[in-house]
Amino acid sequence: MAEKSGADILVECLMDLGVDVVFGYPGGAVLPIYDALYNHPKIKHVLVRHEQGATHMAEGYARSTGKPGVVLVTSGPGATNAVTGITDALMDSIPMVVITGQVATQLIGTDAFQEADTIGITRHCTKHNYLVKDPGKLANVIHEAFHIATTGRPGPVLVDIPKNVQVATAPYRRPAAIAHASYRPQIDADPVAIETAVEMLAAAERPIIYSGGGVINSGPEATRLLRELADITGAPVTSTLMGLGAFPASSPQWLGMLGMHGTYESNWAMNKADLILCVGARFDDRVTGRLDAFAPNSRKIHIDIDRSSINKTVEVDLALVADVASALSDIIALWNKRGHEKADLAEWWARIDGWRARRSLDYPENGAEIMPQRAIADLYSATKATGKDVIITTEVGQHQMWAAQHFGFDGPNKWLTSGGLGTMGYGFPAAIGAQMGNPDSLVICIAGDASIQMNIQEMGTASQYRLPVKIFILNNEYMGMVRQWQELTYESRYSNSYSDSLPDFVKLGEAYGWTGIRIEGPQELEAGIRQMIDTPGPVIVDCRVAKLSNCFPMIPSGAAHTDMLLDPSQVEGTLSDEAKALV
Numbered sequence: 001m002a003e004k005s006g007a008d009i010l011v012e013c014l015m016d017l018g019v020d021v022v023f024g025y026p027g028g029a030v031l032p033i034y035d036a037l038y039n040h041p042k043i044k045h046v047l048v049r050h051e052q053g054a055t056h057m058a059e060g061y062a063r064s065t066g067k068p069g070v071v072l073v074t075s076g077p078g079a080t081n082a083v084t085g086i087t088d089a090l091m092d093s094i095p096m097v098v099i100t101g102q103v104a105t106q107l108i109g110t111d112a113f114q115e116a117d118t119i120g121i122t123r124h125c126t127k128h129n130y131l132v133k134d135p136g137k138l139a140n141v142i143h144e145a146f147h148i149a150t151t152g153r154p155g156p157v158l159v160d161i162p163k164n165v166q167v168a169t170a171p172y173r174r175p176a177a178i179a180h181a182s183y184r185p186q187i188d189a190d191p192v193a194i195e196t197a198v199e200m201l202a203a204a205e206r207p208i209i210y211s212g213g214g215v216i217n218s219g220p221e222a223t224r225l226l227r228e229l230a231d232i233t234g235a236p237v238t239s240t241l242m243g244l245g246a247f248p249a250s251s252p253q254w255l256g257m258l259g260m261h262g263t264y265e266s267n268w269a270m271n272k273a274d275l276i277l278c279v280g281a282r283f284d285d286r287v288t289g290r291l292d293a294f295a296p297n298s299r300k301i302h303i304d305i306d307r308s309s310i311n312k313t314v315e316v317d318l319a320l321v322a323d324v325a326s327a328l329s330d331i332i333a334l335w336n337k338r339g340h341e342k343a344d345l346a347e348w349w350a351r352i353d354g355w356r357a358r359r360s361l362d363y364p365e366n367g368a369e370i371m372p373q374r375a376i377a378d379l380y381s382a383t384k385a386t387g388k389d390v391i392i393t394t395e396v397g398q399h400q401m402w403a404a405q406h407f408g409f410d411g412p413n414k415w416l417t418s419g420g421l422g423t424m425g426y427g428f429p430a431a432i433g434a435q436m437g438n439p440d441s442l443v444i445c446i447a448g449d450a451s452i453q454m455n456i457q458e459m460g461t462a463s464q465y466r467l468p469v470k471i472f473i474l475n476n477e478y479m480g481m482v483r484q485w486q487e488l489t490y491e492s493r494y495s496n497s498y499s500d501s502l503p504d505f506v507k508l509g510e511a512y513g514w515t516g517i518r519i520e521g522p523q524e525l526e527a528g529i530r531q532m533i534d535t536p537g538p539v540i541v542d543c544r545v546a547k548l549s550n551c552f553p554m555i556p557s558g559a560a561h562t563d564m565l566l567d568p569s570q571v572e573g574t575l576s577d578e579a580k581a582l583v
Contacts, residue, residue, distance in 0.1 A: 003169040006135035006161065007036040010099070013142040014043060016174050019070050021046060021061060021436055023054040027074025029101030029114060032166035034072075046436060046465060049457040051078050053429040055085020056455070059094045060430030063416045064391055065437040066219065068095040068149050075101045076114030079160075080121065084423060086156045087125040091420025092242060093217055095154035097145050098126075104164040105133050118160045127155035128183075133162065135170035147178040152185030153306040154217050185305055189322035194330045196318055197277075197301050201331070202340045204275035206348045207235040210258070210287075213242030213419070214280020214304060216412040218324035223247075223412045225328035226279060232335060234342040236352055238266040240281050241404055242419040249408035255352065256361070259287040260555045261401040264360035264564060265352055267555070270295050271562045272351065278302045280324045283314040284420070293560035303327045360553045360566055361405050369546040370522050372399065372474045376406040376446070379472060382529045389441040390414060391434045395427035395451035398480035401551045403446045425454025428471060432458060435467045442470070442533065449475040450499050459512040462538045470532050471540040473505060476547045484550045488565075489557075509540035519543040 004012065010033060014022070023046045026034045037045055048054040051073045058069025069089075073082050079100040089096045103112040119131045128148050130141050138161070145157040201207060209230055215222045223246045230237050230253050237247045238258040247254060256263035258270055270276065276298050281287070283302075288294040291313065300316040302309075303324055310319045320327050363373045376399075383390045392407060393416040394400040400417055409415050416434060418426040431445040445452075452473055462469050474480075483497040506516030515535050519528035519542070532539045553564040 001171040001173065004172045005032065005036070005167055005169050006138050007032040007166040009135060009138050009170065009172045010142060010161070010166070011036045011040050011043065012172055013139055014070065015040065017143065017146050018067075019043060022070045022072050023048055023057040023061070023433065024072030025051055025054060025074070025078060027078050027101065027114070029075035029078075029103060029163050030072060030166070032163065033099070033101070033161075045072075046432075046461065048429070049460050050455060051081035052084050052425065053455050053458045053461065055082050055089065055096070055098070056423075056426050056429035057433030057436070058096050059085065059089050059092075059426070060393060060416050060433030061437040062094050062096055062433075063430070064413050064434040066413065067437070068097055068146060069433065071096065071098040073098070073100055074114065075103055075118070076116045079116055079118040083121060083125060084421075086122060086158065088418055088421040088423045088426060089156040090125050090127065092418065093154045093213060094156065095149045096156040097149050098156060098158040100158060100160045101166070102131070102160045102162040105162045106164070108162065118158070122158050125156075126158045129158040129160065131160045131162075132165055135165050135168045138165065138170070139172055140175050143175045144178050144180065147180070148183060152183070153214075185323075186307070186321050187305075187323045187326050189303070189320040189327045189330060191330075193318060193320050194327070194334055197320060197331055198334045198338065198340070200275060200299060200301060200318065201233055201277065201335070202343070204235075204343070205345070206272060206274040207233060207277065207345075208269050208273040208275070209235050209237045209277045209279060210239075210270065210281055211237060211243045211246050211279045212240040212281025215243055215246040215324050218280065220412065222280070222325035222328060225325060225332060229328055229332055232332065232342060234345050235277070236269055236349075238262070238270065240284065240287060240419070241417060243281065244404060244415045245409035245412045248410040250410055257404050259284075259561070260289075261405065261551055261553060263405075264358045264553055264566065265355035267553075267561050267564060268355045269352055273298045276300045278304075278316070279328070280304060282306075282309040282312070285313070287561070288314060289555050289559055289561035289563070293562070358566065360564070363549075367522065370519070370525055370543065372402050372476070372545040372549050373406050374522070375474060375525060375543050375545055376402050378525055379444070379446070379529055380407045382526070382533060383442060383444070386442065386533060389438070391416065391431075391438060391441050391443045393417065393427040393431040393434060393443070393445045395445070395447040395454070396422045396424045397448045397451055398484065398551045399446055399448045399474040402474070424451035428452060429455050429458050431469045431471075432462055432467055435469050436465070444470045444472055447471055447473045448480055449473055449477060449502055450479040453503075456508070459509070459514060459538070459540075463513045466537070468537050470538070472532065473540070473542050474545045475502070475505070475542050476545050476549070477502060478547060481551070487548075487550070488554075505540055505542040509538075514538045514540050517541045
């Protein structure tokens, strides 16, 4: 069998694994790999402007396509620049394989040029990582890395390859099916637990289905089954930020997102339910609020493929360690086999309708300024009218929460945001990755004027690859969420939350070869959004919105999940008269 260099073995593995896109940035410790890629044009390499951008692009590609994202960066600063995106992928369960260069094996530990302990640095922010010192082991490691990244609870896996291993040769044989000795995710739930879950659901008088990103990670079948379960039980459905789209927002059973900026009805329904069925979520602190006050009188069933997520923060009555699709399929089959009918939940729905009547997502409009909520609502209406496949990414902050509240998602993999880590700078590179994976889709990044600047250099990447991504900036000249917290809890002491010296986003876009649009008043909003959608190629929109608008509902830090603030008047003594007038 002919021998190949480690670099060629790596590229052959990527081709065998069906990789078609790699996001990366070259450097001395990965030049042999880049030389091998030169001879394999079937793999498209996307040259980023910063390694953090590469990881977020890989996340956006993975989240929107269901395929693992692949990153290639050099040693030292290349690897350390990627750490934020790797951690983001771990927190949000995104399948990603990161290949890093490393100094030659004989130089490891000598503080060689561009050396860093990549394995040590990433040990706690990867699902698993490898340092490969033998080219003969490289093929097995790469195939195993993809297996680990994409099965069980998905996540990032890093493979660190010293430069001399990339040059050294070894025979290449495509590995057989991966059967790791200790890594064996449990796919199917215990049948006895399934029986118990079915009977608990059938007996519930006030059930609620609490879904999360695990439903989307499980695949299209899981989202279909979630909808079927809601239909046959009649239960209301709510979701985490990461789970939006798994259940259609247009359904009358949809309560909206729950948690810190969730709806009044979803949080109260969680509190008053007699049974919570948690599907692919993890009782995150942004959902529960103060733990001792969270859903105190409910029984709880938790379906999750990650055993460590169960009983980590909230004790549950029944645990089903399983893939979401498998567990839901078994529950539905047994429900039907036992002849259970949809329960009479009229009283429960009447209570929910009472909470809905509070209209917690309503917002004031003064006619003189664009309210950010209105901008999102109009963007949603305009994109829906196109009939196109629309993918929305966001940066992190107020605009992210307004998008979650006012942009309706009826399908999975159309909402890409940073949930667990809350990474500013995520949204725009993620949009590039999504556009690479979905060339015919309309991909829009909803951003804030502060967070868009975190990775704004990737405008060059979009220009280079002629990607028609759109950036829709809600420009309030503040780090909006920071300012909101300072206003509500620090007596409006705006310490370093004002975005001074903002660039002219229109001219900046034009400098990169983009189309720039500025929207300055309500009368320009509809036409500006229409122009953005209809303009070929990349577009950046500077939408000037009310500067001091706040995001409600809001659960203050440390409060119970029913202690929601619905408007500024509920925060006595902390809002200025000017703020009250403009919110």
